[in-house]
Amino acid sequence: MRGKKQNESRTLMSLLVVGTVAFDAIETPFGKTDRIIGGAATYASLAASYFTKKINLVSVVGDDFPPYAIRQLHDHGINTEGLQIKTGQKSFFWSGRYHADMNSRDTLDTQLNVLADFNPEIPDSYQDCEFLMLGNLMPRIQMQVMDRLEERPKLVVMDTMNFWMETAWDDLMKAIARVDVLTINDAEARQLANEYSLVKAAQKILKMGPRYLVIKKGEHGALLFHNEQVFFAPALPLEDVFDPTGAGDTFAGGFIGYLARTKDISFDNMKRGIIYGSAMASFCVEKFGTERMLNLKQEEVDDRVQEFIDLVQFDITLVD
Amino acid sequence: MRGKKQNESRTLMSLLVVGTVAFDAIETPFGKTDRIIGGAATYASLAASYFTKKINLVSVVGDDFPPYAIRQLHDHGINTEGLQIKTGQKSFFWSGRYHADMNSRDTLDTQLNVLADFNPEIPDSYQDCEFLMLGNLMPRIQMQVMDRLEERPKLVVMDTMNFWMETAWDDLMKAIARVDVLTINDAEARQLANEYSLVKAAQKILKMGPRYLVIKKGEHGALLFHNEQVFFAPALPLEDVFDPTGAGDTFAGGFIGYLARTKDISFDNMKRGIIYGSAMASFCVEKFGTERMLNLKQEEVDDRVQEFIDLVQFDITLVD
Numbered sequence: 001m002r003g004k005k006q007n008e009s010r011t012l013m014s015l016l017v018v019g020t021v022a023f024d025a026i027e028t029p030f031g032k033t034d035r036i037i038g039g040a041a042t043y044a045s046l047a048a049s050y051f052t053k054k055i056n057l058v059s060v061v062g063d064d065f066p067p068y069a070i071r072q073l074h075d076h077g078i079n080t081e082g083l084q085i086k087t088g089q090k091s092f093f094w095s096g097r098y099h100a101d102m103n104s105r106d107t108l109d110t111q112l113n114v115l116a117d118f119n120p121e122i123p124d125s126y127q128d129c130e131f132l133m134l135g136n137l138m139p140r141i142q143m144q145v146m147d148r149l150e151e152r153p154k155l156v157v158m159d160t161m162n163f164w165m166e167t168a169w170d171d172l173m174k175a176i177a178r179v180d181v182l183t184i185n186d187a188e189a190r191q192l193a194n195e196y197s198l199v200k201a202a203q204k205i206l207k208m209g210p211r212y213l214v215i216k217k218g219e220h221g222a223l224l225f226h227n228e229q230v231f232f233a234p235a236l237p238l239e240d241v242f243d244p245t246g247a248g249d250t251f252a253g254g255f256i257g258y259l260a261r262t263k264d265i266s267f268d269n270m271k272r273g274i275i276y277g278s279a280m281a282s283f284c285v286e287k288f289g290t291e292r293m294l295n296l297k298q299e300e301v302d303d304r305v306q307e308f309i310d311l312v313q314f315d316i317t318l319v320d
Numbered sequence: 321m322r323g324k325k326q327n328e329s330r331t332l333m334s335l336l337v338v339g340t341v342a343f344d345a346i347e348t349p350f351g352k353t354d355r356i357i358g359g360a361a362t363y364a365s366l367a368a369s370y371f372t373k374k375i376n377l378v379s380v381v382g383d384d385f386p387p388y389a390i391r392q393l394h395d396h397g398i399n400t401e402g403l404q405i406k407t408g409q410k411s412f413f414w415s416g417r418y419h420a421d422m423n424s425r426d427t428l429d430t431q432l433n434v435l436a437d438f439n440p441e442i443p444d445s446y447q448d449c450e451f452l453m454l455g456n457l458m459p460r461i462q463m464q465v466m467d468r469l470e471e472r473p474k475l476v477v478m479d480t481m482n483f484w485m486e487t488a489w490d491d492l493m494k495a496i497a498r499v500d501v502l503t504i505n506d507a508e509a510r511q512l513a514n515e516y517s518l519v520k521a522a523q524k525i526l527k528m529g530p531r532y533l534v535i536k537k538g539e540h541g542a543l544l545f546h547n548e549q550v551f552f553a554p555a556l557p558l559e560d561v562f563d564p565t566g567a568g569d570t571f572a573g574g575f576i577g578y579l580a581r582t583k584d585i586s587f588d589n590m591k592r593g594i595i596y597g598s599a600m601a602s603f604c605v606e607k608f609g610t611e612r613m614l615n616l617k618q619e620e621v622d623d624r625v626q627e628f629i630d631l632v633q634f635d636i637t638l639v640d
Contacts, residue, residue, distance in 0.1 A: 220540045271634040314591040
């Protein structure tokens with residue numbers, strides 16, 4: 001990768017997911033939840049678990065976090081040795097209300113709690129990290145994780161949000177420069193590049209360091225940019241979007257999980273990863289919170305991917 | 321079609337385009353035009369002219385309409401025998417201003433002029449109509465055109481807008497029930513069906529009569545619904561959208577033009593028509609008014625369609 005000389009003494013083989021494991025309280029036009037399990041790393045690792053079984057989690061919770069929720073992660077083959085449990089402290093909490101269009105939301109409450117002084121620890125057993133998913137967190141913490149890995153992973157995917165553009169620009173620029181794939185939404189891409197056109201914004205962002213850029217457009221799908229190439233995947237048209245929380249993290253988890261299973265980071269395989277990520281996200285929004293992501297069958301995933309194929313594939317042969 | 325006994329004495333072979341031929345004045349964040357040539361039938365017939373050469377136009381203008389604009393239509397093989405020129409009257413005029421997102425606009429002025437008492441005349445030479453494009457007009461006039469064709473065309477595509485839902489609901493319902501393909505935008509689909517979910521809206525609208533429904537989502541692409549099938553085509557991500565005026569009519573013209581050339585109205589061929597229509601629309605928005613649509617080369621059209629193929633095609637083989 002990038003000409004860096006690799007230490008060949010260890011075989012890289014696991015997927016490391018870093019991000020929040022948390023409580024959410026959600027209001028949508030369809031209903032309202034009390035505190036339920038959420039967090040970027042929860043959604044991303046659950047989605048990835050349908051593709052690969054060597055998943056290591058790095059995060060932090062308080063002792064208010066229920067053991068059953070950690071067991072649910074174990075049941076999906078997710079190693080939580082790197083999940084710190086802080087006695088006497090509370091888990092990160094976010095509360096939000098979605099508008100009728102389900103594409104915009106208001107944050108009602110954010111309580112950082114354990115996240116305020118999160119110092120990510122990488123267990124020795126995690127040092128075989130081949131694929132790294134940096135879920136949305138302070139850019140400084142995302143960089144600490146990269147610093148604490150002895151070998152650079154084969155692929156680093158990073159998610160971020162507008163909040164860090166406004167409060168930690170310099171750190172964000174440094175973090176972005178070190179990753180392979182950046183995933184952000186359309187409004188964030190416009191803000192990051194100061195360009196309304198997503199094509200122009202993508203060209204600018206690719207010059208900031210990442211070789212690949214994924215722009216997530218919610219119900220309007222996702223774009224993958226790499227050099228002069230562009231790939232687009234729609235969101236599946238659904239009868240009802242019940243709760244969009246975690247859809248972006250589920251998308252990213254499905255994407256990197258598929259790449260980790262196939263161990264192929266070519267542009268063509270990333271296209272497939274985008275489709276698998278989109279399929280996983282389409283499940284996520286069908287129920288509140290993580291509910292739909294806990295008990296998917298392989299057959300359901302395959303059927304959903306087939307729906308994407310049917311949705312967009314056509315047969316045109318141009319004659320020169 | 322639909323079990324109706326056809327009169328076999330005439331060979332159906334032409335494309336008939338009905339709609340406005342008009343003046344527009346447009347403001348976008350990129351600039352402002354004086355009165356320029358516009359109108360749904362202008363855009364649709366120009367787009368179709370890149371696919372088929374038997375195009376007949378039915379419309380009405382005043383004697384203020386410049387002869388050069390009619391010559392431009394002739395230069396594209398468009399027959400204007402059915403274009404009425406009303407002495408002493410003025411052409412239809414529309415003026416609008418686009419917002420920064422280019423997906424929404426305000427109408428600044430509408431002057432019906434010759435359109436107020438438009439009585440569409442179908443010349444005898446137009447009676448071989450195989451494909452009929454009913455551009456956005458009063459539903460009563462759209463029905464008059466269908467009534468005045470001696471044989472039902474093989475395929476009738478109809479465009480409409482929210483204004484007729486609010487002012488001519490009963491006529492609109494009667495017109496919609498008689499066509500094969502209805503094309504409307506996403507906001508109009510929601511209004512027509514009184515459903516926020518486009519999937520649910522589509523199911524309701526297909527019960528109103530048309531066997532196919534195209535929902536145009538502007539920069540977010542287009543959906544084709546037929547029975548339980550759905551097809552999606554994105555809009556091409558462009559560096560700049562200069563002027564969206566006429567993009568929907570250009571899309572419809574490219575769609576029906578492609579179907580008229582291939583004489584194949586299967587769902588699979590309609591998918592190709594949607595891609596060709598999307599490609600033509602992506603040219604339309606690159607310049608003000610009809611400018612970009614007047615001098616396209618076949619090679620440019622092919623290259624643009626290839627961009628769509630590259631944009632959305634992926635290769636996933638699911639194993640049962």
